[in-house]
Amino acid sequence: MAIQITNYQCPACTGPLHFVGESGRLECDYCGSSFDVTEIEALYAEKEQKAAEATEAAEAAKAAKATEATENTVDASTVKDDSEWDDSGLNEDWGADREGMRAYSCPSCGAELICDETTAATSCPYCNNPTVVPGQFSGVLKPDYVLPFKLNKEDAIKALKKHYRKKILLPSTFSKANHLEEIKGMYVPFWMYDGKASGSIRFHATRVHTYRDGDYEIRETSHYDVSRSGSLCFEKIPVDASSKMPDDYMDSIEPYDYSDLKPFSTAYLPGFLADKYDVSVEESRERADLRCAGSLVSALKDTVSGYTTCNEKNRDIYLKRGKVHYALLPIWILNTKWEGKDFLFVMNGQTGKLVGNLPVSTKRVIGLFAAIAASLIAIGMTMLVLLVR
Structure with missing residues (x-):
């Protein structure tokens, strides 16, 4: 299991935050924003809570999917x-390649990734969380x-x-x-x-x-x-x-x-x-x-x-x-x-x-429905006129 570490990122630009003793605040190296320590801790506590809920929901969905797969499998x-x-x-025998491999773990969604030691992993491909850090390469x-x-x-x-x-x-x-x-x-x-x-x-x-x-x-x-x-x-x-x-x-x-x-x-x-x-x-x-x-x-x-x-x-x-x-x-x-x-x-x-999934425009759905309805009404009226004649 890769070691998980949480690094604080700037809420404004996602750059790294560091504590500045003179101001007593966390400051961003990139955009210059500064934040109170308790503010950032509260923000990350909320993120961790959401991550925990997301993990729990994912596990529940996985269990439900396993049940569904069993039900849909060809009759036993x-x-x-x-x-x-x-x-x-x-x-698990990687031989000499083992020395050049690294493992990464995302503290937000729990994804575990592997790559070569030269890859700079800056974000998780699943949740886009930038706090992805190197860990132990074992059991892979x-x-x-x-x-x-x-x-x-x-x-x-x-x-x-x-x-x-x-x-x-x-x-x-x-x-x-x-x-x-x-x-x-x-x-x-x-x-x-x-x-x-x-x-x-x-x-x-x-x-x-x-x-x-x-x-x-x-x-x-x-x-x-x-x-x-x-x-x-x-x-x-x-x-x-x-x-x-x-x-x-x-x-x-x-x-x-x-x-x-x-x-x-x-x-x-x-x-x-x-x-x-x-x-x-x-x-x-x-x-x-x-x-x-x-x-x-x-x-x-x-x-x-x-x-x-x-x-x-x-x-x-x-x-x-x-x-x-x-x-x-x-x-x-x-x-x-x-x-x-x-x-x-x-x-x-x-x-x-x-x-991938795309959003649907409510206005366009209504417009399409109206166009179809208008066409059907026009056809109906034409048929009615023909019958009257």
Whole structure:
């Protein structure tokens, strides 16, 4: 665990504060602002309280998400296995590279990051807190693979601006007035699972044929019992191992091109941070099982075509769990601020695919609704006139 230290930053410019004996106040080296000690202590006490509440809320959300994942996993009664995910190849032996590595811990959100000793970590990529300091480098698994960055900071900015385009409900001032607070390049930890899924699914399908017989319209429905079976082998199914990164963001920026995957080397780290995993192989098991079994189910369903309706009756899925690998995959994190609110965007550092939530203009929503309503009224009035004639 990295050592956590809180440094006081200036509330006006976030520069470092130091105590000046002559004035008895904390003064900023950059903007010249000064503050009473009790004022700053009260401010940081409030921040620490909010950080504690945020951590508690994050843990509760994590527990709830784990419960939801369990509920959404392919029905346990239909999934069989005689194996566990094999994590025997994971190890902490960094060899000579250990001496050049450092660990960083954020006192605000608790994120633990690793990087080479030359990286000057000045802020946390998750909460943008500038109080990130070096700590002990121990108990950190060495990754098996790393996928190097292909896109730089300028590419991330261009992708964000492109993301704003053609969003008709986006407030007109957002793209101009929002302030890009921070851009961080970071390697996110992923567990990669090898394995095989086999199984069968039964469907009830129908074909509906409609024809005329004199004055009558005949509707004829044929019923079918459809069965599909097969198997799929999986190699390096990715599951992000960081609780700080929203799973939906990580899923949305996939896929990565594994042809560029390299054996891990610290030579790829300078200039970037690397998140330390905080979700274990076992804790990620449900998501891995879901992705493996779900992919087989989707593949089997895609082979059923030519029917009017098709509903699944039952399924029987078998998983053969294989090797687990540890890899670091590249992302750019972009934090923007607009009208006092923070907006997070994440970009795939290899392909450029970007996701993030945008604000919605209430005025534009009302205007769009009014335009649609006016069009419907106009169409209705036209039809009414035609009927009267």
